[in-house]
Amino acid sequence: SRVLCLSAGVAYCSPYAISPGDNCVWNLTTFAPAARRNELRAPMTLADLRKDYSLAGLVEKDLAKDPFRQFEKWFQEAEASKLPEPNAMVLATAARDGRPGARTVLLKGVDGRGFVFYTNYESRKGRDLDGNPRATLLFPWFPIERQVIVEGAVTRVAREESEAYFHSRPRLSQLAAWAAQQSAIISGRPVLEESMKALEKKYAGQEVPLPPQWGGFRVSPETVEFWQGRRSRLHDRLRYRREKDGWIVERL
Numbered sequence: 001s002r003v004l005c006l007s008a009g010v011a012y013c014s015p016y017a018i019s020p021g022d023n024c025v026w027n028l029t030t031f032a033p034a035a036r037r038n039e040l041r042a043p044m045t046l047a048d049l050r051k052d053y054s055l056a057g058l059v060e061k062d063l064a065k066d067p068f069r070q071f072e073k074w075f076q077e078a079e080a081s082k083l084p085e086p087n088a089m090v091l092a093t094a095a096r097d098g099r100p101g102a103r104t105v106l107l108k109g110v111d112g113r114g115f116v117f118y119t120n121y122e123s124r125k126g127r128d129l130d131g132n133p134r135a136t137l138l139f140p141w142f143p144i145e146r147q148v149i150v151e152g153a154v155t156r157v158a159r160e161e162s163e164a165y166f167h168s169r170p171r172l173s174q175l176a177a178w179a180a181q182q183s184a185i186i187s188g189r190p191v192l193e194e195s196m197k198a199l200e201k202k203y204a205g206q207e208v209p210l211p212p213q214w215g216g217f218r219v220s221p222e223t224v225e226f227w228q229g230r231r232s233r234l235h236d237r238l239r240y241r242r243e244k245d246g247w248i249v250e251r252l
Helices: 025-031 034-041 067-080 124-131 159-166 171-179 189-202
Strands: 003-007 010-014 088-094 100-106 109-111 114-120 134-141 146-156 214-228 236-243 246-251
Touching: 067 109, 067 134, 067 146, 067 214, 088 114, 088 124, 100 114, 100 124, 114 124, 114 159, 134 214, 159 214, 171 189
Parallel strands: none
Antiparallel strands: 003 010, 088 100, 088 134, 109 114, 114 214, 134 146, 146 214, 214 236, 236 246
């Protein structure tokens, strides 16, 4: 009898009978075509994946006086490079007990006070920040070999500021803020779709109010690192650190 063996997405038939408890994986290279044996013996590994960075460098004399101006400069260059959603950033938080969490959110405001994003306050990130109001933001601009890393304390933005931003969103996005109970377990997608239908009917012909559980957070930076990839992993890392009299720049 012949036994079908599977591994690495390839099937081969063994001419030998194999009992149900046997592991046939060891037999694969024996019965694989000659051209396929080397692939099975020497598979590509994650360790083989690498890229040398060479687009640009970063030196102290080229930096702006404060991190907000430097961020604006780099953000404009990210936009000019046609990166998809250059305002997408990884938000890392930790619960009161230290359990970490990370997710991608969108930057929706930045000025001398900090970096602003909006969310459901009852979501996991909202609960994390209520219990442990500190966060890290990471802008992963890999196509231009850059990253920006922001660390600092977090506060809720004023209700009026959240209100103004909320009503600048598309109407369906406003309704979605009511429909989606972020991080809550639901039985299936139809729950969301039925909730949206009900909300469209409820607010037909009228302004959608700001949900009480929805609003903005502001990360007030204590450090802002500008990371520029360089050859042989000798990257340029310049970090602004806030002091009483302003910002100092440190090379890491």
